[in-house]
Amino acid sequence: MKAHILGNGPSIDLYVPQDDFVVGCNFQQFPTDISVIVDCKPFLIYKGNRLLVPTKRIITSRYAWQTIAEQNLEDEFEWVHVIEHLEKYRSSGHIATDWCLENDYDEIHLWGFDSIWEDTQETKSDALIPRSRAQFDLWMHWREKWQEYKHHNIIVHNTIEGTQLKDIL
Numbered sequence: 001m002k003a004h005i006l007g008n009g010p011s012i013d014l015y016v017p018q019d020d021f022v023v024g025c026n027f028q029q030f031p032t033d034i035s036v037i038v039d040c041k042p043f044l045i046y047k048g049n050r051l052l053v054p055t056k057r058i059i060t061s062r063y064a065w066q067t068i069a070e071q072n073l074e075d076e077f078e079w080v081h082v083i084e085h086l087e088k089y090r091s092s093g094h095i096a097t098d099w100c101l102e103n104d105y106d107e108i109h110l111w112g113f114d115s116i117w118e119d120t121q122e123t124k125s126d127a128l129i130p131r132s133r134a135q136f137d138l139w140m141h142w143r144e145k146w147q148e149y150k151h152h153n154i155i156v157h158n159t160i161e162g163t164q165l166k167d168i169l
Contacts (some may be wrong), residue, residue, distance in 0.1 A: 002106075002109070004023070005109065007093050007111060007112030008112050009113055035059070043068050057078045058078065059083070062083065088141075097149060101152060108153065108154045109157060109162060113156060
């Protein structure tokens, strides 16, 4: 089975909507089957603009759940999974990939994950969710975590055709 995971890096502009299963990370401009939102800030912003999350099926973290409850958002979504312990430097993209692998997707396409091949963490969400100055080096930690997935059939779309993850890292 094939899945597409949509990140928020500049290369998301290469993505063309697919008929396969689609997972969105945080806010997406494209339709998705499920979204992974593990931080609190997106839920605070969502409260003011409900169009930012195109799907109601969500994977989140226990950490974000407190904000969800405080904002009375529990009934607005179908909670697919709540992660009890969020490992440090594990991004929504890593969590989406884990979920796809656990659900027997054997071909995973990553779109908008520029930090895998560029020293950047620029995202389309930056205008909505400002980062603290302490988060300037996340891309290094994220890239290190991607090493764990090199033995899977993961195609990173730094071009339309894409490149195997193992050949980029």
